[in-house]
Amino acid sequence: MPQDRTGLLIIRVWIEDGSEAPLRASVRHTRDVAAGFQYAITLTDPDATAQVVRRWLRDVLSD
Amino acid sequence: MLRMSPRPPQRRVVVPRSAEGAADDFHLSLLGAFELAEGAVPLVLPGGAQRLLAFLALQDRTVTRSATAGTLWPEASETHAHASLRSALSRLDASTREAIEVDVLDLRLAPGVAVDIRDARALAHRLLIVNTVPSAADLTAAAIAALSSELLPDWYDEWAIVSAEDWRQLRLHALEALAASLAEAERYADAVAAALAVIKAEPLRESAHAALIRVHLAEGNQSEALRAFDRYRALLRTELGLEPTPALFALIRDLRPQ
Numbered sequence: 001m002p003q004d005r006t007g008l009l010i011i012r013v014w015i016e017d018g019s020e021a022p023l024r025a026s027v028r029h030t031r032d033v034a035a036g037f038q039y040a041i042t043l044t045d046p047d048a049t050a051q052v053v054r055r056w057l058r059d060v061l062s063d
Numbered sequence: 064m065l066r067m068s069p070r071p072p073q074r075r076v077v078v079p080r081s082a083e084g085a086a087d088d089f090h091l092s093l094l095g096a097f098e099l100a101e102g103a104v105p106l107v108l109p110g111g112a113q114r115l116l117a118f119l120a121l122q123d124r125t126v127t128r129s130a131t132a133g134t135l136w137p138e139a140s141e142t143h144a145h146a147s148l149r150s151a152l153s154r155l156d157a158s159t160r161e162a163i164e165v166d167v168l169d170l171r172l173a174p175g176v177a178v179d180i181r182d183a184r185a186l187a188h189r190l191l192i193v194n195t196v197p198s199a200a201d202l203t204a205a206a207i208a209a210l211s212s213e214l215l216p217d218w219y220d221e222w223a224i225v226s227a228e229d230w231r232q233l234r235l236h237a238l239e240a241l242a243a244s245l246a247e248a249e250r251y252a253d254a255v256a257a258a259l260a261v262i263k264a265e266p267l268r269e270s271a272h273a274a275l276i277r278v279h280l281a282e283g284n285q286s287e288a289l290r291a292f293d294r295y296r297a298l299l300r301t302e303l304g305l306e307p308t309p310a311l312f313a314l315i316r317d318l319r320p321q
Contacts, residue, residue, distance in 0.1 A: 008219055012228070016269050018308030024267060033219050042267055044303055 005063050007031045009056055011049065025049040029056050086173035089162045091120050093180045094212035099162065106159060111135075111151035116162065117215060119172040121226045123181065127169055134222050180230065183209040187237035190244065197244050204253060206241060210234045211260040235261050239274045246281040254278040266298060269311055276314050285318050 009029035015022045021044040028037040039056075043049045092098040097113050099106045108116070114135055119126065132144035139147060152165060162176050172178070186206055190197055211234075214227040238261045245254035255278050261271035272295040279288035292307070292315045299305050 010224070014268070016308065018310050019269070019305060021303070021305055026265075026267075036217070042302060044305065 005060060007056070007060050008033050008037075009053065010037075011053070021045070027052050031060070086161050086175035089173070089176040091116060091162070091172070091176055091178045093117055093120060093178065093215055094183060094209065095216070097215060097218075099159065101158060108159065109151075109154055111147065112155055112159065114220065115148070115151050115170075116172065117218075118222060119163065119170060120176070120178045120180070121222070122171075125169045125171040131170055135220070137221070179209070180214055183212070184230070184233065186210070187233045190237045190240045191233075196247075197241075202241070202245055202248060202250065202253070204256075207238070207253065207257050207260060210238045210241065210257075211264075231264070235264060235268065235271070239270055242274045242278055246278045251278060251282040254281075267302060269295070269308060272307075273311055273314060276311075280314070289315055289318055 007030060009027065012026040012028075014024050016024055023044050023046065024042055025044070025046070026040070026042045027049060028040045030037045030039070032038070041052065043052065088101050090100045092100070097117060099108060099113075099116060115131070118131065118135055128145065128148060129141075132148040133141070135151075136144035136147045152160075152163070155163070162173050164171050164173050186201060186209060189201055190206075214230040215223050216227075218224075218227070238257050242254045242257035242261075245251070245257060255275065258271060258275035258278055261268060262275065265271060272291060275291045276288045279285070279291060292311065295311075296307055299307060
């Protein structure tokens with residue numbers, strides 16, 4: 001029986017007023033929730049954040 | 064967002080049941096980890112019952128069976144979700160069943176059940192009232208501990224995640240306010256602990272570092288204040304390639320030659 005291909009990605013966002021790059025996007029993801037989050041990064045750019053999400057989704061699809 | 068909904072682990076504790084289970088004897092803990100206790104005795108509950116109790120506790124109101132079933136078993140058909148809810152309710156032992164009020168259409172957590180997150184939220188809101196001096200009862204190590212606790216960590220149901228994030232934002236603001244109040248009361252060690260709790264939860268949150276720096280300044284520890292600033296500045300450079308905001312620089316401006 002094929003194993004389910006699932007995962008969890010959470011993006012937590014807040015704004016640091018007064019900063020030269022005020023966006024803070026904390027991205028965490030995992031393919032094995034029981035093992036906890038396997039990857040975590042904080043980014044300040046919306047496009048870079050979207051790229052992390054796209055890359056992760058492609059990884060999930062490619063398994 | 065792709066998600067999994069793993070079942071929470073069961074506790075392996077066997078306890079004798081009391082002959083009567085009044086709701087007032089129950090204490091439900093959702094901060095740090097799930098636990099339902101009757102008196103001082105933790106109870107064994109299957110995963111479905113844990114999720115049901117946690118969900119009802121977070122709603123803090125009467126919820127329809129349909130809404131409960133649909134939220135807890137979102138990927139099941141309506142029929143199967145309702146069957147899962149009936150199964151979860153039927154698996155509650157007679158004692159634990161006292162903790163939930165059930166009728167044909169609705170459910171709610173029994174009013175007498177004490178829930179730690181409710182007390183913690185009330186504490187957080189009291190600390191955030193502007194221009195009010197908190198009572199001594201709210202300026203305690205226990206308050207710091209409660210506000211430092213995550214809600215149902217490692218639970219990934221959407222309803223749990225949303226509640227956990229809501230609590231996270233509230234508690235971080237409340238901890239910063241608590242740090243300021245403790246510093247005003249000259250309880251500097253506790254004030255530092257409160258500020259560090261926020262930094263631990265979110266190392267890149269500037270207001271947390273500002274809170275810590277202000278505590279050190281209030282105590283007259285200028286070198287500690289500068290060290291706290293430099294640590295945050297180094298972290299921000301390493302992680303994001305950024306400098307702190309002008310507001311944070313202004314806090315230590317008078318301590319360091321320009």
